[in-house]
Amino acid sequence: DIQLTQSPSFLSASVGDRVTITCRASQDISGSLAWYQQKPGKAPELLIYAASTLHSGVPSRFSGSGSGTEFTLTITSLQPEDCATYYCQQLKSYPIAFGQGTRLEIK
């Protein structure tokens, strides 16, 4: 089974900052990785799929990169509404796996 490890688990940053979240896969998943944002009390929402493709309607300050076993989600110019937990997900093979999540706090 493929495991995903996100780092950091918690991140505190200020409005306008650039933040980066890393997701490492236990084996090569090519580009089969998605990123989700989940705000408190809400369902997750797709941000990025195929490692770097921005989902429709997602602000351009979000971007993804990587392939193989190492991936990053970057938020440039952090906004107050970006306060959320972020998850990566591998869709290369079953069982599907999610990372453990990164909670992002706005200072």
Place this chain on the structure above:
Amino acid sequence: EVQLVESGGGLVKPGGSLRLSCTASGFYFNLYSMNWVRQAPGKGLEWVSSIDPTSGYIYYADSVKGRFTISRDNAKDSLYLQMNSLRGDDTALYYCARGGVTTLNYGAWGQGTLVTVSS
């Protein structure tokens, strides 16, 4: 507008059963794979099960294999999860999520239905 609405959650005793439903609208349900994902209180996301558009391919997490059954009725635009032999660690918010047609992602999610397993 794409909508997924889950129902069927509730309080059940250990060893009991529940059937969750997810009703879809706003898209061609019969073209998409569908999925169940759960989230225990205060915890992360856990994939539970997936089913392809024709019910020809079905997958389960090891934690639910042999106890849960996923199914769909394309005529009713509905997805189901039959949950038997429920345990305390099945307590979670259960989300229905739409897979992609040609892309790998869960592009739409319902708001979830809460399952609580407790005596």
